[in-house]
Amino acid sequence: MSNLATKVAVIGSGISGAVCASALARNGISVTIFESGRGPGGRMSQRREIAEDGREFVFDHGAPYFTASNPGVLGLVQEWESRGIVASWNEKFGSFDFASKKFVDIEEEPSSQKYVGIPGMNSICRALTLEPGITSRFGLGVAKVEWLESEGSWSLTGFNGEDLGIFKGVVASDKNTFSSRFTNATGRPPPLDLSIEPEVALKVKEVPVVSCFAVMLAFEQPLTLIPVKGFSFKNSDILSRAFCDSSKPGRSSSSERWVLHSTGEYADKIIARTGFQKLSSALLSEVAEELFQELQRTGLHIPRPLFLKAHRWGSAFPATSIAVKEKCFWSGNKRLAICGDFCVSPNVEGAILSGMAAASKFAELPVSSL
Numbered sequence: 001m002s003n004l005a006t007k008v009a010v011i012g013s014g015i016s017g018a019v020c021a022s023a024l025a026r027n028g029i030s031v032t033i034f035e036s037g038r039g040p041g042g043r044m045s046q047r048r049e050i051a052e053d054g055r056e057f058v059f060d061h062g063a064p065y066f067t068a069s070n071p072g073v074l075g076l077v078q079e080w081e082s083r084g085i086v087a088s089w090n091e092k093f094g095s096f097d098f099a100s101k102k103f104v105d106i107e108e109e110p111s112s113q114k115y116v117g118i119p120g121m122n123s124i125c126r127a128l129t130l131e132p133g134i135t136s137r138f139g140l141g142v143a144k145v146e147w148l149e150s151e152g153s154w155s156l157t158g159f160n161g162e163d164l165g166i167f168k169g170v171v172a173s174d175k176n177t178f179s180s181r182f183t184n185a186t187g188r189p190p191p192l193d194l195s196i197e198p199e200v201a202l203k204v205k206e207v208p209v210v211s212c213f214a215v216m217l218a219f220e221q222p223l224t225l226i227p228v229k230g231f232s233f234k235n236s237d238i239l240s241r242a243f244c245d246s247s248k249p250g251r252s253s254s255s256e257r258w259v260l261h262s263t264g265e266y267a268d269k270i271i272a273r274t275g276f277q278k279l280s281s282a283l284l285s286e287v288a289e290e291l292f293q294e295l296q297r298t299g300l301h302i303p304r305p306l307f308l309k310a311h312r313w314g315s316a317f318p319a320t321s322i323a324v325k326e327k328c329f330w331s332g333n334k335r336l337a338i339c340g341d342f343c344v345s346p347n348v349e350g351a352i353l354s355g356m357a358a359a360s361k362f363a364e365l366p367v368s369s370l
């Protein structure tokens with residue numbers, strides 16, 4: 001069988017899967033990443049958009065930045081900085097209060113160092129998936145992960161029924177691989193049937209999620225009445241945060257680009273109208289317009305943007321963390337790891353910690369078992 005040389009399959013190329021794959025490969029384990037999206041990054045994505053006049057704009061429409069405090073994560077971040085794929089985003093942040101129509105809590109000194117990928121948030125995952133020992137297959141979602149008892153291996157099948165190969169181990173880095181949300185969205189059973197591993201199934205729980213709309217805006221001129229480059233909103237039912245994408249290091253400054261995030265409540269209200277079906281472009285335009293108009297209500301003289309578009313994140317943030325201590329789920333018998341931000345904390349640092357923990361489980365196995 002052609003794939004026997006490949007040892008571990010990592011499902012998902014978000015930061016948890018990418019960090020895990022990188023650590024496995026550095027440990028001499030050959031890895032194949034399967035990613036249903038067109039490129040790496042997951043919720044640390046970057047999006048290229050073309051305006052009506054043909055101008056191209058790039059936005060970090062998922063996580064705008066991340067922070068780190070764990071020494072192991074900080075060590076990785078330092079390595080990424082030295083490779084030029086991460087830099088500090090040293091701008092002022094604050095809050096805008098709709099009640100007083102004023103900026104409040106503007107940081108004199110940043111409360112924590114903010115990091116961004118260079119030139120996009122997805123650059124870290126991209127660089128990791130290109131490391132030696134890793135084969136990455138994008139646009140290839142895994143529909144079925146089957147344990148072959150007689151071979152002591154896993155067989156993976158793609159969404160179109162394609163045979164993706166046999167693997168000695170599997171890392172599932174997205175909760176949808178085992179959750180009923182996958183069934184709600186696709187009408188199919190989740191790829192990974194955890195009933196074959198009762199001990200893990202007992203511990204893994206459905207994870208409720210918080211949804212979010214991100215709205216991307218490009219302006220000809222800087223928004224000079226905004227004194228900060230990132231802020232949260234107080235007393236808005238619609239907007240939660242705003243970030244000036246074009247102020248990040250390594251980005252083009254030929255236009256002023258902002259990304260707005262909706263509140264979870266606003267996103268829920270819209271999603272209640274449609275379920276998790278693909279949203280019509282009319283509804284996405286309505287969302288974009290509503291968030292933009294709320295921004296205009298700040299009174300900060302926000303002109304009509306050159307470009308305005310909304311993106312739905314149905315599962316932006318896990319609402320609970322289900323493996324805070326262990327950081328991942330692990331079946332040594334079957335060499336199955338489950339990781340992702342939903343295990344540790346709903347942010348990039350939590351996802352990195354979980355990916356690192358999953359890789360370390362494989363490192364504890366006797367060499368002969370892989």
Ligand SMILES: Cc1cc2nc3c(=O)[nH]c(=O)nc-3n(C[C@H](O)[C@H](O)[C@H](O)COP(=O)(O)OP(=O)(O)OC[C@H]3O[C@@H](n4cnc5c(N)ncnc54)[C@H](O)[C@@H]3O)c2cc1C
Nearest residue numbers: 012014015016036042043063141142174340341347348351
């Ligand atoms: C709008 C928004 C704002 C955010 N703001 C912040 C912030 O300010 N700071 C911060 O630290 N974090 C923030 N986050 C959260 C952060 O982005 C996530 O915690 C982190 O990126 C999660 O990484 P992950 O690897 O666990 O999951 P993901 O990034 O979701 O990766 C999972 C990957 O698996 C793939 N996949 C799923 N199923 C399959 C399958 N069957 N086959 C193949 N591939 C599959 C998915 O396509 C995806 O690429 C934000 C997120 C969003 C959406």
